[in-house]
Amino acid sequence: MVRFPEFGTPTSVRWRFERLNRPSPLRGSNGVVFGPDGLLYVAQFLAGQISAVDITTGRVEVVVPPTGPARAPDDLAFGADGSMYVADITPSRVWRRSPDGEFSLLSEEVRAPNGITCVGDRLFVNEMFPRGRVLELPPDRAPVVLAEGLALGNAMQRGPDGLLYYPHMITGQVWRVGLDGGDAEQVAAEVHEPVAVRFDREGVLHVLSRGEEGIVTRIDPDTGRREVTRTGVAGMDNAAFDRENRMLVSSFASGGITAIEAKRARAVVGRGLNGPYGVAADERGRVYAADHFRLAFDELSTDGLLQQRVGGSCHDLAVTEGAVHVTSTQGEVRTFDPATGSVRTRASELSEPLGVAVLGDALVVAESGSGRVLRIDAGDERSVLAELVRPVGVATDAQQRCYVTDEGRGVVVEVTENGVETIVDELDRPQGVVVVDHELFVLEVGARRLLSVSPSTRASRVEAENLAVGTPPGIERENPPPSTFPPSRPRAFAGLAATPEGDLLLSASGEGTVQRLSTAAQRAPRAQRP
Structure with a gap:
């Protein structure tokens, strides 16, 4: 499957064309979340679009094209009413997409918004910025600051204890804070290049690494005990768990969607090149x-x-x-x-x-x-x-x-x-x-x-x-x-x-x-x- 079929087929009398790699329909893959329809929604920062993946067939459909309001979508969340919330990182905007597809701008007060999550009808977002913040975005008043001093925030989620868990990408730490603020608490340090914090359907904490080896670290927040798995998916960005508790991971480095089953990686949507450029x-x-x-x-x-x-x-x-x-x-x-x-x-x-x-x-x-x-x-x-x-x-x-x-x-x-x-x-x-x-x-x-x-x-x-x-x-x-x-x-x-x-x-x-x-x-x- 080509990325943009509008280009058609090259023509030449003199030259014969040979592809040296298989194209992927996902030009980079960042935030991933299952929607109410059971499809896996994928934010694509580089492509400036949002796609939906049927994880059974691998079929990819563009839901929000590059001509849509969101210019650089990096993470996604769904609210209780089926609305999609989009962290539009480069223009520093947060959007709401209603169930019927209408966009409305929620905020321009979040600098480099990245990690975004919903808890019921409450919306939370953090900043991928040195000395960034974790904020709640109420619908009728100014953003509420829950935590400050993030060393680059990214994908976050509420844990079984009711607290918000989030990474500090630069310092290799995982932190948590209450939904109404208070003192933030360090959960783990010296975690390998943490980029996303995710809980599976059994409430187990998984921290994804953005490094070459595709490391996933399972951490017990109470005891600190760890288990490390190397998936081989370089440059992971985010993850979601399906109904069978299988982990679906995205890669900012090479796109695609990969299922991690029994510590083995299986391509759902093949990885590929973001460009290429030179x-x-x-x-x-x-x-x-x-x-x-x-x-x-x-x-x-x-x-x-x-x-x-x-x-x-x-x-x-x-x-x-x-x-x-x-x-x-x-x-x-x-x-x-x-x-x-x-x-x-x-x-x-x-x-x-x-x-x-x-x-x-x-x-x-x-x-x-x-x-x-x-x-x-x-x-x-x-x-x-x-x-x-x-x-x-x-x-x-x-x-x-x-x-x-x-x-x-x-x-x-x-x-x-x-x-x-x-x-x-x-x-x-x-x-x-x-x-x-x-x-x-x-x-x-x-x-x-x-x-x-x-x-x-x-x-x-x-x-x-x-x-x-x-x-x-x-x-x-x-x-x-x-x-x-x-x-x-x-x-x-x-x-x-x-x-x-x-x-x-x-x-x-x-x-x-x-x-x-x-x-x-x-x-x-x-x-x-x-």
Whole structure:
């Protein structure tokens, strides 16, 4: 199942398309809760939508599309009357969706609302923010503060003792507080990267970890006794228990819904890529994908390196022997050594770095927010190579020439010692770019097509059309400046790369796949672009 079937099927005379991973219909999965109809409702922060899953068949239906009022839904709860409550984290809003589907805004006074739960007709929410709060949102008066000083709140729930249990994500603790406030009490410390607190149908406390191993810790709040299970579901976000007391978990890192039965994981909805954004292949042909919350590789749907290793907000990457160079929407450029696991920060406090390429012993980075093209040398010293409007993609060739796509002007330029020279213009949102055998390939995302250009003659042609890149027709996305609290979604970016054999790699974010484009060795004669 593709993520957005509106994209259709790519067409090309020259290229054959092969998906390297199976797409998932859930682009990230965050808060999960069973609704009155027995379906599992899933908040999708990255997709900006809410879906419903039939856990028997795995069928996924979009209930609240990206065009709905909630822009970044992160957690959900159902009230006694069947109303759905939505924590809309990035715009800092809390919504009520009535049983007939009408939305009403309940609050804009909760900063980065995340964990949300109902107790009867009472609504509670916490803040994923340093020094955050736990609040009750009464329908007819101002929010009531129950607890303060949260070190990033997240999924919470009332326990059998009538108290609200919630995690401190940064400090690795679980706390509880009364429904009417009072002194908050620490329940457990040194819990592995807690992201969600959940009670099963027998009243047993489960704490989910957001780490790589997918750890679930069962804790007895009275004795402190613990039992740890490793599920293998990396980047868990939330959980719900069905009528048979089976745990259904979500993953912010790779989406999907996974059932945990007898300590074993079974896919209900397959996991996949959040984007993907940048793509690359190393000298052995191993494929990497920058996927925001992780650096995915090989089996792209399920495996990969989470942000704990390489750093968060991965957006584009370039691979050299023994090193993976990554740009982050948090404003950093990092070099990761897969053999040792070490990470070196090459630059920080940049304004929206996107494309990255290797030029000799240096890196070239498109600093999109400032309009600059930067060179970062082996000693991490920076220099400005060019100033453009909105540079996004970067490519270099064997002759050490450097090409950059300028999405703001709709051009591809060559950056030389003498300045900037336009290679091709009048493009609609050019993004990914790569050079293969003296031929320049460009993703024209606005037109959803792939172009080839001769850097020497400037002749160009359309190589493929109807690509699953960019946002689907009819969906407009806001692009606020990147921020950590509340977390912002990554800007759209469709990467393009080459394999050692000369095939192309395309990040088809419209369906959540990396695609390999291969062709016969004989090249067709070049025709002019219309």
